[in-house]
Amino acid sequence: MASKYDTSIYALQCGDDHSIEAYVRNLTSSYTGTSDEYTVVATSVIMFVLAATFFNLNLFSRVSDISAVLNPTIKLVLSTALSLFLPVMSYLFSEAKKCAIRSAGDNARGRVADLPVRARLILTWMLLVELLRKKVLGILVTAGMQESLSASITSQVTSVLWLGNLVFFNLKASGRRAVFGILWVLCAAKLVQRVVNAKLGKSSMAHGKxxxxxxxxxxxxxxxxxxxxxxxxxxxxxxxxxxxxxxxxxxxxxxxxxxxxxxxxxxxxxxxxxxxxxxxxxxxxxxxxxxxxxxxxxxxxxxxxxxxxxxxxxxxxxxxxxxxxxxxxxxxxxxxxxxxxxxxxxxxxxxxxxxxxxxxxxxxxxxxxxxxxxxxxxxxxxxxxxxxxFASPYFIVVNYFLVPAVVFGICTMTVILSGNGNISYSLGSIKQDNYALSIGIIKLTRCLWRNAMSTPAAFFATVDISISYLLFLAFLYEEVWEFIIVLLSNWFSMSLLCNYTAKRSWQESPTIRGALRRISWVHQKLSDTRLIMCKQFSVLNFCWLSITLPALPLPKQAKRSIMRRLMAFADDARASPLSNGSSALLLGQQHYSPLSRFCESNSVAEVILTWHIATSLMDNEFPPLHKRGTTSSGSGSGSGVPHHDQTRMVATMLSNYCAYLLAFHPELLPDDQEGTKKMYEGMKKDLKKALGSWGYFLWPRHRRYTKLIDGAASLKGKADSDMTVVEKGVLLANELVELVKGEQPIWELLGQFWVELVVYIGPSGSGEHEKAHEEALAQGGELVTLLWALTTQTGITRPPVDTLPVATVEEEMHPSSV
Incomplete structure (x- = not known):
């Protein structure tokens, strides 16, 4: 870093206008100090990352996503960052003021005539980030959600009031106070909108009650x-x-x-x-x-x-x-x-x-x-x-037309009051007191970009200005896209449809009918609800992160099989109760009944692991006749693909999906969460023992599977109670191989089995599982959550699981009396 006395770092090639050099010198003077230069650089880097994140969320993620829900992980990271943002930036704002005081030699009075350039830039960042804060704050509507409202609103009110103090008690120039005052008014307006929406939602008969x-x-x-x-x-x-x-x-x-x-x-x-x-x-x-x-x-x-x-x-x-x-x-x-x-x-x-x-x-x-x-x-x-x-024609008019008009009036009053009531002076001072506006934003940007690679000061100034641009563009884009999302949302479609149904004048209007059709068509094109994605994971493959797993759309044949199984239960629950897969082995072909012993367990996790290992080994032992990519869309009929391969795809996809739930979302399965985790960890130890550490972590898939299937011969004659879940899976795979050699339709069997098992794990077991499904919704939802909602509302339940006998205190103290 160059010394603060080295003026060559401020020499810019910007024509005859040397005022830009002075602006850059004032903006980057903190970078050339001897004590706080690394802090300032680190702050700019962090701010650049934060601004780029907001910009990306508001632009690039919107290309194929019109959802109003933010990913929980991103939401948590941004919430944590924003909770630390205001105190850190307030400290840097104070340090920027002190640095300017020292450099101006104004220590005697302890203040400067107006905020220095660096402090004003930091204040701009604080205001723009506050405007983007709503990006990570949920809309609290119901009474049950109001518990977190007080803390959230209190924190936001404190932030807005503190920013108002920094704006109106530190800025002296009328033009600067007007510009920063407008930004502060927008922050306050967003806060008021949030409070009003929360209060109206809580007391509304259509929402909170x-x-x-x-x-x-x-x-x-x-x-x-x-x-x-x-x-x-x-x-x-x-x-x-x-x-x-x-x-x-x-x-x-x-x-x-x-x-x-x-x-x-x-x-x-x-x-x-x-x-x-x-x-x-x-x-x-x-x-x-x-x-x-x-x-x-x-x-x-x-x-x-x-x-x-x-x-x-x-x-x-x-x-x-x-x-x-x-x-x-x-x-x-x-x-x-x-x-x-x-x-x-x-x-x-x-x-x-x-x-x-x-x-x-x-x-x-x-x-x-x-x-x-x-x-x-x-x-x-x-x-x-x-x-x-809240989307409705009335809400659109009030929230996106009437409220902005009121806010515009308040901003106008703020500009006028900043000039003590002199309108012409207030308007003229906006350009005069703000250097970026007086010289021209485009001209300033061109000059900085032209010198960014040759002059250190221009480079740091470019970074700082780029942060402001990104934050401002993200705010503008967020406002426009919010309107588009509300307009294209299913909520607005339902509001129009209900008004259309209730009002005769709407029914006679071709404009309303056309709007309903077009909004529905556009929304369906932008987000195809027919695609229900299922993540794919095999316990026989080594993987740490679920984000790296592939996801495939649920094929139409799987949807049809699941629907038919549920309809069979709805027609006669006593004749076709849900099972952990065993009932699928007893239908039609009686030679499958010996396989039902692999379902004789009260642990759903054990059944999933046993049959998943067997299905994975079968898939490796007998490759498909056609490539699976022919039905990758999930919405076609699968024409041109043999029935054998269609049923095979259903079996392997549902098998890998159940394994994914077991490994990454055990809370969504019927078993106790801790017991499911223990079962999975025990399976990994057994698999590592069977393959060895080298084979478990580094062997390719084909070699792993061959090693396991070759050990099936040593398991014959061994009691099922003495076998691990890995050994049970290998033994089951070996018996399935024998059935294939006997020309039995084994993939039809496996497809029916996994459909039965997926339907079995759908119904809720307790309030804990319902809470898990609620949390899964925020992460994009799961197929099992969809089945949970369907079975919960239609009263489809699992038969009760046999529980362990529990002895009373008297029986423990006096066993002979029992």
Whole structure:
């Protein structure tokens, strides 16, 4: 680093204008000191990384992502960084002031006439970062989420007030106070918006109090429907007629509230049948069934698909509202009658819907799309960093047009007050007192870039100015993109759809109909909800991080098999109870029954490991006939791929996905989390013992698998109770190989087994598992979470697991008396 007396580092080639040299000298004087130069350099580097991170999150991640949810890991890192940002930058701001005082020789008075350039730059960073703070702050809507509101709001209020103190008590020049005052007003406005949204969400019948209304609505509605139609009539209605009769609330339930009673709300159910009353799923399906396409009504037309998506989206929204009761403290849990009705609605209504728009050839697509959209609603409601849950025409007008107009008026008053009421002086001082504006931002940038590689001072000044540019561009882009996300969100589509259903004038408007179709089509193109990704992992391969694992879309055949298994349970739960895979071995071919001994365990983790090892060894022993890439899209029918390879893909994909859950998300499995971890760690030790340290860490896949399968001969005659889970998997693989040699359709068996096992682990086991699924939503969701939501709302459960006998205290003290 050059000495502070060396003026050659400030010599710039910028034409005849030497004022830029003075500006750079003032800006980078801290870099040439003898004590704090490394601190200043480190600060600029950290700020550059932070600014680049915000810029990347607001630009490059938006190319294929229109979600309002931030990745939890990134959110945690940014939250930690921002919690330390204000105190650190406040210290550096103070040091920059002191450095300027010393260099100006103004120690006697202890202050300077105005803030130095370096201090103003740091203050700019602080204000811009405060504007971007909302990027990592969730929208707190419900009463259960308000516990963290006070701490969050208090911290933000403290930051905004401190920044206001730095702006209005340190800046003397009118133009500088006006510019920095505008930035501070924007910070304060964002804070006020956040507080207002939180308070309105908490007290709103449509948000904070919505679950309590539904707790009263569902039993009253089902009781009234049972008295009106009768149970036999309800069971006879299927398909589109069943969906049109659905009275699950989509929007407007607050209109039914008459009063609050000792056991919940007293509701006026007559509002459901009014023209401008409550909007239900049935009303939407009936109304959209009347709509005809503008050009044609062929099954593959854009209008037909748009209507089908909107109809399914309404069901997703209604189910999302009902599922919220699992995550919030409510006075009553869903009743058995409700889960039975929901199961009847989904499996006898949605999955058997007929008609052009329903796309009846692919009912599994409709089912998974509905549940996937439901989880997206749930994820954005609890983890969104943008106010998408308030999206409506009214909210768009107020939040993105009226509020900016009010803020603009406040900023204008701030500029005028900065010049003591002299409007012409205030406007003129903005350019005069801010050097970057007076000389021109473009001219300053060109000069710095031209000299960045040849002059150290220009290089450091370029870094500092670039940080400000990145932060400012990230803020502008975030504001524009927030509006786009809200406008294209499913929430706004639902608001338009409900207003369309409730208002006759909207139904007669071709503009509204076209807007609904186009918004639905654009959103579907930007985020295809048909793709349900499953991460792939094999316990026989060495891997540390889940982020490095590949993810494949769930194939259509797997969706179809899962749907059929769930429908079989819904039709007769006693005849087809869920099992850990053993029931799949007893269907059709009786020669598979000996393999059921590998499912005789109360530990789901042990069954997963045993069959996963066997499936992996089988996949290596008998390579596929066709490349798997032909169905990698996950949304095609798989035409051109033999049935053998399709079932093989289902088996291997679900096997690797279950292994991934076992290794990286044991909290999502039915077993106790600690017991699952212990089982997995024990398997790794056994595998390392079987392969040796060198083979466990470094051998290629084929050599690992060959080593294991070659040891199968030594396991014959050994009791199952004496074998480790690795040995059980190898022995099972050996028996499967023998079946293949006997020309048995082994991949059909394995595909059915893994479908059965995946469905088995779907239902929730306890409140701890429900909490784990809620946290998994913020990370993008999992297939098992989707199955959990579906089975929870339809009342599909696992049979009780045999528990260990527990002795009482008396039995322990007096065993002879027992």
């Amino acid at each position: 919505n679950t309590r209304i539904l707790c009263s609505y569902m039993p009253q509605m089902l009781r009234a429907e049972g008295e009106k139609n009768g149970q036999q009539h309800a069971e006879a209605v299927v398909g589109s007629a069943r969906m049109a009769a659905c009275k699950y609330v989509v929007m407007g339930e607050e209109k039914m509230v008459l009063e609050t009673g000792p056991h919940g709300y007293r509701l006026d159910l007559g509002k459901i049948d009014e023209e401008n009353g409550v909007v239900t799923v049935g009303k939407i399906w009936k109304e959209l069934a009347k709509v005809h396409a503008d050009v044609d009504d062929r099954p593959l037309s854009r209008s037909s698909r748009a209507r089908a998506r909107l109809k399914r989206l309404s069901l997703s929204f209604a189910l999302f509202k009902l599922l919220r009761r699992r995550f919030e403290p409510v006075p009553a849990a869903p009743t058995q009658q409700e889960t039975d009705d929901c199961r009847d609605l989904i499996f006898k209504g949605l999955c058997r819907e007929e008609g052009v728009a329903a796309d009846p050839a692919e009912p599994e697509v409709a089912l998974f799309q509905v549940i996937n959209d439901e989880l997206n609603f749930l994820c954005e409601y609890y983890h969104s960093v943008l106010p998408v849950m």
